[in-house]
Amino acid sequence: MRKFTASMAALGTLSLAACGGSEVQEPVEQIVVAKPGEAASAAAPEQAVPAEPEQPAE
Amino acid sequence: MSEQDTGTQAAKKERSKVAKWSRRGFIGAGVLAGGALLIGVGVRPGNPVGKLKAKVAGGAGEELVNSWVKIGADNIVTAIIPHCEMGQGAHSVLAQMLADELDADWSKVEVMQAPADGSYIVSxxxxxxxxxxxMNAADWIEPTWDGLFTQIGRLADAMITGGSSSIRTTGQYQMRIAGAAARKMLIGAAADEWGVPASEITTRDSTLIHSGSGNSAPYSDFAAAAAEQPMDSSPALKEPKDYRLMGKSKRRTDIPAKVMGKADFGIDANIPGVELADLSYAAVRRPPVPGTEVTSMDAEAAKAMPGVQQILNMGSFIAVVADGYWNAQQALNTITAEYSASESPIKTTADQFAAFRDAIDAAGDDGGEQAASRGDAASAFADAATKLETEYSAPYLAHAPMEPVNCTAWVRDTDDGAKCDIWTSTQVPLMARSAAAGALGMDDEDITVHHPFLGGAFGRRLENDYVTMAVRVAKATGYPIKMIWSREEDTQKALYRPADVSRFKGGLDAGGKLVSYNNIFTQRHDPAEASVPGIYDIANTSVRVAEAPLHLPFSAWRSVDHSQQGFFIESFIDEAAIAAGADPLEYRLNMLGANTARHKGVLEKVAEMSNWSAQRGEGIGLGVAIVESFGTVGAEVIEVDMNSGRPKMLNIWAAMDAGYVMNPDGFRNQIEGGIVFGLTAAMYGEIELEDGAVKQSNFHDYQMLRMDETPAIEVAIINSGTVPVGGAGEPGTPPAAPALANAIFAASGKRLRDMPFAKQFA
Known part of the structure; x- marks a missing residue:
């Protein structure tokens, strides 16, 4: 029974670990330089998009 | 040697177990749809048939009701395989098992990867x-266990490829029964049509035959009628003497596409409707020290780099999205960042090993958790005629699969709400789905995981850290991205086989017999029995675990705890043999305990293969090790030449008893690969810590065993008939390191107690 319990815990741990948590987190900082398909370069317009609201780190 | 050592005794054992396999009640209904007969296994109330149909039988003429098997109008049998194919050959062997029971024409059998769907859990x-x-429970309780583990499997998203389990679980308990049930339904349909007894109809190569009337027809002619037949949930399975495909080295179905460069791996993902040239790529960087965060970044230079589209500080990592991977990675390389301070007191490799030794010291003579106990090991040690005290260590290891870690993700709003598609190489597609759902705040049903071939995994792709990162970036950008980790990122910031220290005290009586076995170590993950020397009859045994902190996160690595414990235990047993003045192989044979006929068999076989007792030349020695793991008992002997001052491996012999091997060539491939994997770790594998971060970065300083260092490997298969059968993917690995260390000692007198070995020679 001890092994059974340990194995159940191991399976659950694997499942949770593999899922990598379940907290939704937004970017702390997002800098948009160009859109896909645009000629992205130094000349491209820059948009700084601060995250709102800022989320705690993962 | 012959294809297999299939003995009469093995065949009798196999037959005695067939009835047990055939009783399991997880076969549901067969239903005809659109000219295809689809046989369902693992079908239980509530199966979402309609959803499955669209996922696995959406092609012309195909229609699905409920299935792991479909027979198309073109007489093609398609086996729908719930396990992933990562080079281990499971797709082919599982199809082989199903096709044999179905009496299918192997040349007309195809394989389909089952989608990430709860109906395909491997319960x-x-x-x-x-x-x-x-696994072989009594009939009266079998439905209870079956139902319980179906529910547990679904709750745990148990669509898993790992633990060397595909053949010995899904193959034995699902594929074979699916094939046998389909065959019986086809015969029933033909019997009705031809007006003859079903017992007079035979099958061969996907053809139904009635000799008395001269009738014969391909399976496809009766696909429709067969679907109307009652399905036997306990079909009779073939006895070994009747196998036509099982036990044979049939060619793998995945090889042609791989040889021709046509096979799709996760990194090859193409998004429907998106031109490859228009796809955006993400390069990512995590903080160098685990458990820390990005506190600030300077991306000024990166913004001016060609092709850059977005730069993101995600808190736990930085991402640069660009029009190509090269541009993304080059821009990422210019970003400087600050990170939060680590709370871990472990900064260096020395710190980590000091933490292990401190924990062992603190446990003293009776502290820690008792993992195994027999007799009075302490008193027996005190009274021993010869005392032996040794300590071994193993370092952290990375998985280093050849296909870089990657995940393509597309998060978008649709008329039906937010949806996400993921393309990735994963050993756990349903867990990947749940991970993505959690990271996005979406329901599992709104996530679709596409999981093609894996370019290696070794446990790395049991984790979904990279999946959550990719979907977060894709959600932030609002358009699809293909995230690829650099080799450096995966070497330095992934999850690892843990390092450990293991300390032994052994006591021998006056006759040299090991009568006291005291062992304490710090890392116990899985499987629990890996640290127990259960195959040996030692009157007084104490195995304890003194838990110590790991600086780097844990991940299962090929053979998991057996990878360290095999080295620790089999090195210590070898030292006991030397202390006793005994031949190491004979010493092991003499120590074997109860129920070890298989262990005796592999030791005797490998002794014969290696000509163990023959005198070798000066500076040449043999080392042996035996480890039972994942249901397979394996003994390996390595011959080493130490005359150059460095170990040169001359030969490797392995005798493996997996009960019954379904595809000898595939099995040997796996054992050979496992041995090379184990020898790589033994010779070179080492992840070190500096300032809390991983020192190694790429294959130049995290070396693999080279072709010119790898001698011929001979693998003998012993089919002892054990049921359930054993695995193949991992059991070759654990004996390799101790066999090499023991051989080096035999050849040179130098005992290596710490892995890796190569750096210990000038």
């Missing part, structure tokens, strides 16, 4: 790991 794999004692 028997979960069951074998959680409660192996239920």
């Amino acid at each position: 028997d794999t979960a069951r074998m790991f959680v409660a192996p004692f239920t």
